[in-house]
Amino acid sequence: MLQKRLIYLLFLFIGISVQGYGQKRLEVGKDKAFTSVRKAINNAQPFDTVLIYEGYYKEADIQIDKPLVIEGINYPEIDGSGDENAITVTSDSVTIRGISVVNVSTNYMNDLAAITLIKASYCTLENNRLRNNFFGIFLQRSNFNLIQNNRIEGNSKEDEVSSGNAVHLWYSKNNRILNNETLKHRDGIYLEFADFTTIKGNFSHDQIRYGLHFMFSNNCKYIGNEFENNGAGVAVMFSRNILMRYNHFRRNWGSASYGLLLKEIYDAEVVNNQFTENTIAIYGESATRIKFLNNSFKDNGWGFKLLGSCYDNIVSENNFINNNFDFVTNVEKSSNTISKNYWSEYSGYDLDRNGVGDIPHRPIKLFSVVTQVVPDAIILNQSLFVQLLDLAEKVNPTITSVHIKDPDPVMKPWRLFFKPKSND
C-alpha cells in the first residue's frame, strides 16, 4: 500500500514540475507575436508550445534542441528549400503536429529531410503533411519515437539516385510507425539497424523502389499495412524474428517486381497476408525457418519462388488461386514442408470426402523448370507446345521433382481472415 502511495506521490511531483515549466504558448503567424518559426523556438522554454498559424513560412534549418510541442493550425506550410534540413530535432520529447513541410531539395552529399531526428527519443510526429521533399522523416540514433498519421508524398520520377525515402530509420530502436500514407518516394519505409520497430496500418504506394525496405533490423513486426504498385514491392533482408501479418501486397507488377522479397531472413512469420497481382508474390533467397501460414496468393505471375538456399520453411494452409506458376524452386529436394494448402490447379479427387485430396499435388510445372534453365524460353509461355508439355508432365512426372509436393492438398479454399484484431 505504501509503495502505491509513493508512486502516486511521485507522479504528483512530476506533474507539478511539468506544469510549472511548460505554461507558455508562443504564437507564430502574420500578425502574431512571432512571424518566424525559428525565432519563436529560440525564445521558447522547454515544454512550451509553439503554435504556428496558417500561412507560408520560407524557413530552412529550423533547430529544435529542447522539448517543445510544435503545433500547426490548418497545416502552415514550411518551405525548406535550400541546402539544409527543414526541421532538425536534437532533443528528446518533442512533438510536431499538424504542419506541412515542402520542397526540401535533393542533395547528393547529405540526406536532407523534412524532419530529421538526431539522437532524439520519445518524440511524436503526427498528422503532418510532407510534400515534394528529398527525404520525408529521417531518424538517426533515435529511439522510442512515434510517427503516425502523416502523409508523405515525394516527387520521384524514375530515378533511384535522385530521390530519398519517405520514412528512414537508421540505428534507431523501438520506434512505432503507424497509419501513415507514403507515396512517390524511393522507398516508402526504410529501416537500417532498426530493431524492435512496429509498423502498423500504413499505406505505401507508387514508390519507385520498395514499399517497405528492411535491412539488418531484428525483432520487428509489421501488421495490417498495404503495399500497392511499388516499383519492386517489399524487401526484407538480413533480419531475424520478423512478424508480418495481415498485410496486403497488391499490384507490384513489372518485370523486376516482387510482392515480398526475402533475403537472409531467419525465424520469421508470414501469416494472414494477401498477395494479389504481383509478378512474384514471394521470392526467397536464403530464407530459413519461416512460417508461411494462412496467406492468400491470387492472380500472381509466380506464387512462390524459393531458391535452394531456403531451408526448413513451412508453407501450410495457404490458398493458391489462379497464379501463372504457383511454386518454383531450383532444387530437386528441399527441407521445406508444404502441406494442407489449397491449389486451384489441383486436379485430384477426394473419395473418402474428408476434405483432403487423395493424391498429392505437385505444384511445380515443367515449363517453370525449363525457364529456370533457359530464362529466354519464357517467351513460349502460353504456347500450345508448352501447354501440351505441361500436361504430359503432369500425367507422368519425369523431369520435375517428385519430392516437392503437397501430400495433403485441401479440396476447398481456406476461409482466411485479413483484418487485424485490436490486440495485435
Add this chain to the structure above:
Amino acid sequence: MLKVLKYSFFDLLRSRWTYLYFLFFLVSAATLLYLSSGTSVAVISMMNLEIILIPLVSIMFGTIYYYQNADFNKLLLSLPIKRSKVFLGQYLGIVASLGFSFVLGISIPFIVYGIFYTSYWDDFLYLLIVGVILTTIFLSLSFLIGVNNTNKMKGFGLSILTWLMLAVIYDGIVLFVLFLMEQYPLEKITLILTILNPIDLGRTFIMLQSDQAALLGFTGAVFRNFFGTKTGISVISFVSLLWVGIPLYYNIKKFKMKDF
C-alpha cells in the same frame, strides 16, 4: 476480278461452314467474357483460342475450298478473264468471308460487353488485327498447297502438317535450340525465331501488349523495346507481308502456267 471476288464472297457467305465459324467465335468470346474473372484474362484466353484455331481452320477450309472450286475454275478459265484475276478474286473472296465472320464473331460480344469503356480496348484491337493477319497468311498457304497438289488427300495431309509444324513443332524446335545454346546470350536468337513464325509472332505481340508482359521479364523487355520501335514495326509488317506475298506470287505464277 471484283466480280469473281464478289461471287466467291457471297457464295461462301451462303455456306453453313462460314456461319459455324462465326457462331463459334461469337459463343466462345461471349462465354469467356462471361465466365472469366477479368477482362485481361478473357483477352488472353481468346488469344490462345485464336492463335490455335484461326490457322487450323483457315488452312483446312482454304484447301477444301480450292479443291471444291476446281471445276468452277475450269469453267471460269474458258471465259476471257485473266488467270491471275480468277485466282486473286477467289483468294480475296475467301479472305474476306472468313475474316468477316471472325471479326464480326468476336466483335459483337466484346462490344456488347463494353470493351471500349475499359482500358483493354487496345488489346481487343490487337486481337482483331492478329486474327485477320493470320487468316490471310494461312489461306495463302492453303492455296499454295492446293495449286501444287492435284491429289486431294495429299493436299489435306500437307495442310494439317503445315499447321502442326507452325503451331506446335516449331516451338519445340525453338526450345531445343535455346537449350543447345544455353551458354550464349539468347535474346536476339529468340527474337528472330519468334518473328519468323507468324503464330509465335502473333502470340508474343498480343502478350507484350497485355498485362502478361511483366511475366516475360528481361526477354520480354528486349522484345518490347524492339516491337516499340519503327524498325520493329516495319520488320514485323515486312515478315507478315512475305508470308502472304511469297506463296501468293508463286501461286499466281503456277496458276498461269497450269494445264487444267
